[in-house]
Amino acid sequence: MSEARLQRVKDQDRRLIEIIVDGWAMSAMEGDTVLVAILAQRQLLRDAPGEPVGAGFCLMGACQDCWVWQEDGRRIRACSTYAEPGMRIRTTWPDHLLAS
Amino acid sequence: MARSSARILIIGAGPAGLRAAEMLAEAGCSPTLIDEAPRIGGQIYRQPPRVPGFTRTAAELYGAAAERARDLFVTFDRIRNRIDYRPSSLVYDLIDNRVIVASEGKSEEVPFDALILATGAMDRIVPAPGWTLPGVYTVGAAQIALKHQGATIGKRVAFVGIGPLMFLAAHQYAKAGVAPVAVVVPSRFRSFAAAGLRLLQMPREFSLGLHWLLDLKRRGVPILFGHRLAQVLGEETVTGITVRRRGAERAIVCDAVAIGYGLQSETQLADLTGIRFAFDPARRQWLPESDPLGRATGRKDVYLAGDGAGMLGADAAEARGRLAAHALMTDLDISHVTYRPKADLETIARATQLQASLRAAFDLPADFFAAVSDETILCRCEQVPAGELRAIAGLMGAREMNRAKSYSRIGMGRCQGRMCGHAAAEILADKLGVSLDSVGRLRGQPPIKPVSVGTVAERKA
Amino acid sequence: MSARMSLKSDVLVIGGGIAGCATALQLARRGWKVTLLERDQAGVRASGVNFGGVRQNGRDLRELPIAMRARAMWDELPSLIGFDGEFRATGNLRLVSDEDRAVQLDNFFTAATKQGLGLVWLERAELRARYPWLSGKPLRGVLCPNDGHANPRLVGPAFAFAAQESGATIIEHAEITEGWYANATFQLRALDNRTFAAPVLVNCAGAWAGKIAGWFDEPVTLVPEIPQVQVTEPLPYRIEPVLGFVGGDFYLRQTLRGNILFGSGQGRATADALRSQPLPESMKRGAQIAIDFIPDLAHVPIIRTWTGVDGDTSDGVCVVGPSETHPGLFHAFGFNGHGFLLGPAVGAVVTELILDGGTSTDISGLAIDRFRPRRKASAAPARAQHPDEETEASAEENGAQSTDHCPVGVDQHKQAADSQDAAERDQDR
Ligand SMILES: Cc1cc2nc3c(=O)[nH]c(=O)nc-3n(C[C@H](O)[C@H](O)[C@H](O)COP(=O)(O)OP(=O)(O)OC[C@H]3O[C@@H](n4cnc5c(N)ncnc54)[C@H](O)[C@@H]3O)c2cc1C
Ligand code: FES
Numbered sequence: 009m010s011e012a013r014l015q016r017v018k019d020q021d022r023r024l025i026e027i028i029v030d031g032w033a034m035s036a037m038e039g040d041t042v043l044v045a046i047l048a049q050r051q052l053l054r055d056a057p058g059e060p061v062g063a064g065f066c067l068m069g070a071c072q073d074c075w076v077w078q079e080d081g082r083r084i085r086a087c088s089t090y091a092e093p094g095m096r097i098r099t100t101w102p103d104h105l106l107a108s
Numbered sequence: 109m110a111r112s113s114a115r116i117l118i119i120g121a122g123p124a125g126l127r128a129a130e131m132l133a134e135a136g137c138s139p140t141l142i143d144e145a146p147r148i149g150g151q152i153y154r155q156p157p158r159v160p161g162f163t164r165t166a167a168e169l170y171g172a173a174a175e176r177a178r179d180l181f182v183t184f185d186r187i188r189n190r191i192d193y194r195p196s197s198l199v200y201d202l203i204d205n206r207v208i209v210a211s212e213g214k215s216e217e218v219p220f221d222a223l224i225l226a227t228g229a230m231d232r233i234v235p236a237p238g239w240t241l242p243g244v245y246t247v248g249a250a251q252i253a254l255k256h257q258g259a260t261i262g263k264r265v266a267f268v269g270i271g272p273l274m275f276l277a278a279h280q281y282a283k284a285g286v287a288p289v290a291v292v293v294p295s296r297f298r299s300f301a302a303a304g305l306r307l308l309q310m311p312r313e314f315s316l317g318l319h320w321l322l323d324l325k326r327r328g329v330p331i332l333f334g335h336r337l338a339q340v341l342g343e344e345t346v347t348g349i350t351v352r353r354r355g356a357e358r359a360i361v362c363d364a365v366a367i368g369y370g371l372q373s374e375t376q377l378a379d380l381t382g383i384r385f386a387f388d389p390a391r392r393q394w395l396p397e398s399d400p401l402g403r404a405t406g407r408k409d410v411y412l413a414g415d416g417a418g419m420l421g422a423d424a425a426e427a428r429g430r431l432a433a434h435a436l437m438t439d440l441d442i443s444h445v446t447y448r449p450k451a452d453l454e455t456i457a458r459a460t461q462l463q464a465s466l467r468a469a470f471d472l473p474a475d476f477f478a479a480v481s482d483e484t485i486l487c488r489c490e491q492v493p494a495g496e497l498r499a500i501a502g503l504m505g506a507r508e509m510n511r512a513k514s515y516s517r518i519g520m521g522r523c524q525g526r527m528c529g530h531a532a533a534e535i536l537a538d539k540l541g542v543s544l545d546s547v548g549r550l551r552g553q554p555p556i557k558p559v560s561v562g563t564v565a566e567r568k569a
Numbered sequence: 570m571s572a573r574m575s576l577k578s579d580v581l582v583i584g585g586g587i588a589g590c591a592t593a594l595q596l597a598r599r600g601w602k603v604t605l606l607e608r609d610q611a612g613v614r615a616s617g618v619n620f621g622g623v624r625q626n627g628r629d630l631r632e633l634p635i636a637m638r639a640r641a642m643w644d645e646l647p648s649l650i651g652f653d654g655e656f657r658a659t660g661n662l663r664l665v666s667d668e669d670r671a672v673q674l675d676n677f678f679t680a681a682t683k684q685g686l687g688l689v690w691l692e693r694a695e696l697r698a699r700y701p702w703l704s705g706k707p708l709r710g711v712l713c714p715n716d717g718h719a720n721p722r723l724v725g726p727a728f729a730f731a732a733q734e735s736g737a738t739i740i741e742h743a744e745i746t747e748g749w750y751a752n753a754t755f756q757l758r759a760l761d762n763r764t765f766a767a768p769v770l771v772n773c774a775g776a777w778a779g780k781i782a783g784w785f786d787e788p789v790t791l792v793p794e795i796p797q798v799q800v801t802e803p804l805p806y807r808i809e810p811v812l813g814f815v816g817g818d819f820y821l822r823q824t825l826r827g828n829i830l831f832g833s834g835q836g837r838a839t840a841d842a843l844r845s846q847p848l849p850e851s852m853k854r855g856a857q858i859a860i861d862f863i864p865d866l867a868h869v870p871i872i873r874t875w876t877g878v879d880g881d882t883s884d885g886v887c888v889v890g891p892s893e894t895h896p897g898l899f900h901a902f903g904f905n906g907h908g909f910l911l912g913p914a915v916g917a918v919v920t921e922l923i924l925d926g927g928t929s930t931d932i933s934g935l936a937i938d939r940f941r942p943r944r945k946a947s948a949a950p951a952r953a954q955h956p957d958e959e960t961e962a963s964a965e966e967n968g969a970q971s972t973d974h975c976p977v978g979v980d981q982h983k984q985a986a987d988s989q990d991a992a993e994r995d996q997d998r
Contacts, residue, residue: 013242013262013345013364014253014259014260014261014262015259015260015263015286016258016259017254017258017260017284017285017286018164018254018258018284019156019161019162019164019257020258021163022159022160022161022162023159023160023161037161038159038160038161039156039157039159039161039162039257041256041257044253044257048259051344052242053242060240060488060491061242061344062242063242063345064245064249065244065245065246065249065488065527066245066246066248066249066527067245067248067249067252067253067256068151068230068246068249068252070230070374070523070526070527071246071488071523071526071527072489072521072522072523072557072558073488073489073522073523075522075558082560083558085558087249088144088145090146090157
């Protein structure tokens with residue numbers, strides 16, 4: 009599962025930033041969308057009970073197949089949100105959703 | 109009476125919206141231009157983020173369209189300070205003379221006196237078994253990954269579908285060093301070649317297309333005309349595809365698939381305006397209706413421009429943007445520079461002809477939708493297989509898309525049927541043995557794209 | 570068309586919603602020749618697009634007997650319509666967040682318990698313990714454990730289907746525009762001039778039924794009620810009971826699929842109430858209240874909204890029972906945005922009234938006579954002999970506007986609502 013899905017082929021000489029995905033530090037490039045940041049190192053964007061696994065589909069904000077979570081519970085559409093240094097992302101439901 | 113104080117709203121900052129904005133700005137109006145994306149350009153001229161390290165030139169990014177892209181960007185820089193441009197803003201609701209816009213977690217109401225809708229288009233999808241596996245993307249997605257982010261959707265990518273965009277994207281992948289493992293085209297080569305010859309009347313487009321095709325050939329990319337995608341293989345991720353021609357199947361190993369059967373218009377906002385829609389038999393889609401200049405039928409204050417009003421491509425989109433702005437200013441008595449619509453109308457006529465030829469070139473087999481197996485997931489949001497739609501077809505009034513949605517859940521998910529609506533209508537019509545127009549279309553509902561409860565609850569002061 | 574087709578049956582039902590279809594179903598099952606006339610498609614109006622709440626909790630006490638009977642019938646849905654309608658008895662929880670309103674809750678608890686409705690009283694601490702997703706805002710609540718929710722998209726049309734399977738004739742796309750009584754027969758004429766006649770007529774025309782009652786000298790003013798429902802993306806299933814708020818117009822539930830449905834406020838409809846549409850203000854209001862009570866919802870995306878139209882009576886209670894003016898005429902309408910639960914029992918009760926001359930269910934509080942106009946200058950017009958005149962008169966009576974596309978906005982609805990009972994009304998589902 010640690011294999012990359014996307015291949016970086018152009019414009020790779022960018023500043024590195026770090027984001028946290030499911031508690032793991034992950035390096036990304038400045039200007040990456042969250043989708044690209046994650047899928048340049050992993051296979052899946054979303055692996056959440058009750059949801060089909062997903063890695064996005066349209067990359068243009070139409071299919072809504074790339075929503076992920078931030079640790080504070082906020083939802084973001086990974087294909088249309090840029091990764092910010094220190095961003096904390098989850099690929100599954102927040103632990104305490106509707107149970108806190 | 110010059111009414112340059114009219115509140116003019118343009119939704120969509122692609123070629124159509126930008127040209128409309130330009131013309132309005134030149135006439136002294138200060139339109140509001142809203143787009144969901146962080147930068148202008150729309151899908152076709154989508155720009156990489158404004159971050160050091162993205163160094164590709166326009167020529168690298170947009171190929172033959174580089175000049176047009178550059179011109180559009182320069183135009184935008186020129187008018188930037190004269191318009192109210194709102195990037196990263198999603199219009200999620202529209203009612204009467206106002207839209208509701210979400211940005212940065214807040215909602216804001218924007219009233220308008222006149223509205224230009226330039227909401228663009230997206231890929232049209234026909235489902236095949238396995239198409240919801242991670243690793244399957246739209247053709248548009250494949251291209252955006254490259255253009256916007258410098259990445260490809262995989263190492264070994266199969267392209268499946270029809271239309272020039274697919275060949276362009278395949279060609280761009282090859283140039284970027286990721287030569288497609290195959291290009292799978294369900295249309296017959298015979299019709300492709302025949303219609304292709306008609307395109308000789310349009311030397312620019314013809315030579316471009318030929319160039320992409322020959323380039324792919326030269327790089328040894330198999331181009332499989334007359335082949336259908338039988339299945340996307342894989343358990344948790346794409347491992348290959350099987351393609352079928354006249355009953356014979358063969359497997360192709362790949363780690364990603366780009367699917368796209370041409371483009372379809374994004375019409376949800378148009379739907380919320382309440383303007384009239386008409387069925388376009390050629391594009392096989394219900395589309396918002398307008399006069400040649402873009403005046404919508406049914407509302408005096410709504411104008412349509414670009415691919416959102418029917419796919420015609422980027423050049424026509426620019427023309428339609430200008431025409432809509434011209435019509436709007438004429439209607440509101442806003443004096444503007446002498447503008448003769450003739451050239452733009454010609455561009456549109458040409459694009460219309462081109463699209464017709466392309467449709468002929470990429471004809472789909474007659475049983476294309478009938479052949480979608482019952483087990484194939486049709487609605488990816490709600491995971492509804494095609495068989496479920498067929499099972500309720502005709503039952504208790506389900507001879508129409510919204511009834512069918514009600515019973516089967518197709519189109520009820522997060523994307524509101526953008527991905528499955530077209531194929532679902534084809535499959536329903538086929539199952540019922542009726543014409544496509546008679547099953548209608550899924551109605552748009554606010555919010556047209558998901559927006560959080562918190563964002564809806566809050567309003568900017 | 571001079572050669573008019575005239576269809577004869579034992580009973581005519583106007584309106585193919587859950588009330589009309591359940592009636593047709595029961596009548597057909599007892600061997601009666603029943604014809605149901607529906608303007609559009611059966612089951613696609615309020616009955617097919619409602620919020621899906623199956624609720625006795627908090628009902629006006631006059632409706633409670635028929636509501637309790639209806640609730641029992643929801644358990645038997647498989648034998649009525651062939652499947653369970655996705656009905657689940659997950660409970661209905663009514664909450665209060667201030668002491669003033671708590672009195673209402675208290676009164677209901679006492680009175681309904683006396684009538685045999687099983688209710689559980691929950692203080693704030695218990696609420697928090699049972700429902701960790703709930704904010705601290707509610708002071709207390711009353712849970713009706715055997716209430717629940719079902720899937721209206723399927724249930725509405727399924728009643729029509731079942732009625733048809735049982736032998737009822739369902740005629741769709743038949744808009745009845747005139748009705749009169751002659752020679753002990755009810756005569757109806759549709760927009761396309763078809764006519765229908767029978768000795769018995771049941772008026773189940775939903776939000777449009779007041780006018781039909783007017784054709785028979787007992788008009789009832791119905792104000793369109795246009796609930797607006799927001800739908801979130803599907804979440805893990807956590808919220809079992811359907812929520813409602815005493816005195817507040819808010820309701821919320823989670824579907825089996827996981828979507829959270831909630832609403833507050835109204836959408837708007839065209840003057841003919843045939844088309845309705847959501848309003849951003851109502852979406853916003855609903856969103857604010859939703860977060861107030863369930864803070865975790867703040868981050869959850871809303872993925873769509875919908876609206877539908879029901880009819881409100883001036884006292885918030887439905888009309889079910891025989892006509893005051895015409896033998897053989899029966900009414901069942903004015904469900905005030907909460908008639909989905911009642912549907913199955915409405916069918917049973919009306920059938921008993923027709924065939925047995927009476928029902929064991931106490932419907933004494935639902936009689937139409939409570940809307941008999943007190944003599945005023947602007948009282949409803951006396952019955953005109955000519956049906957055409959009558960149609961006009963009753964259109965006026967309903968305050969309907971003649972312009973086709975003039976939307977009835979919230980303001981207009983509000984005005985009408987304000988002129989109703991001064992007493993606070995629950996807009997609960
Ligand atoms: C959004 C919404 C949410 C709701 N939530 C709930 C809930 O959670 N729980 C609950 O219990 N209730 C709820 N309700 C109310 C419930 O849906 C209605 O009370 C109930 O369905 C009414 O049934 P009906 O058969 O009277 O009306 P309808 O389903 O509206 O049926 C009336 C029918 O009569 C037809 N008709 C009218 N005039 C004519 C004519 N002249 N000729 C021919 N046909 C005619 C109409 O086309 C229509 O099909 C809600 C309603 C809405 C709109
Ligand atoms: S990938 Fe389709 S919306 Fe993000």
